[in-house]
Amino acid sequence: MSSIFSKIIAREIPARIVYEDDHMIAFLDINPVNPGHTLVVPKNEQPNVLESSEEDLVQVLRVVRLLAPAIVKAVGADGFNTVTNTGEASGQSVPHTHFHIIPRFLNDGHMPWAHASMSAEALDAVATKIKQAL
Numbered sequence: 613m614s615s616i617f618s619k620i621i622a623r624e625i626p627a628r629i630v631y632e633d634d635h636m637i638a639f640l641d642i643n644p645v646n647p648g649h650t651l652v653v654p655k656n657e658q659p660n661v662l663e664s665s666e667e668d669l670v671q672v673l674r675v676v677r678l679l680a681p682a683i684v685k686a687v688g689a690d691g692f693n694t695v696t697n698t699g700e701a702s703g704q705s706v707p708h709t710h711f712h713i714i715p716r717f718l719n720d721g722h723m724p725w726a727h728a729s730m731s732a733e734a735l736d737a738v739a740t741k742i743k744q745a746l
């Protein structure tokens with residue numbers, strides 16, 4: 613076990629832990645997008661969601677559902693984003709599966725990605741490629 617999050621789990625470095633059970637831990641992100649930004653982390657260290665077990669991912673979403681309303685209530689948010697980054701291109705910086713719960717406030721300026729329009733033919737082609745790749 614070597615990730616920074618495993619060090620938090622092992623209490624080798626401090627964190628503001630808001631939830632913990634036998635399999636999961638959740639603590640405040642050290643660089644929050646908004647106050648209350650929390651990371652939900654399986655204790656079983658795997659580099660990303662594709663490597664974590666289905667059971668660990670079920671547990672992650674159980675904890676997300678448990679914590680998100682409490683976070684929203686605690687900081688008076690209007691909503692929240694749940695995000696997991698996978699790979700360098702996505703912005704993943706810690707190679708240990710984690711889901712962000714990011715409280716959102718109306719007009720907080722953190723707009724999501726810009727969406728583009730795509731032709732029906734191009735959408736069809738991508739859908740076909742994905743189905744072929746399964």
Ligand code: DGP
Nearest residue numbers: 616627640641642643697703704705706
């Ligand atoms: P990601 O970019 O999806 O891999 O998110 C990693 C997050 O982890 C990032 O928002 C900052 C946070 N983080 C990194 N190191 C630490 C740490 O030592 N403690 C805490 N609480 N959060 C950390």
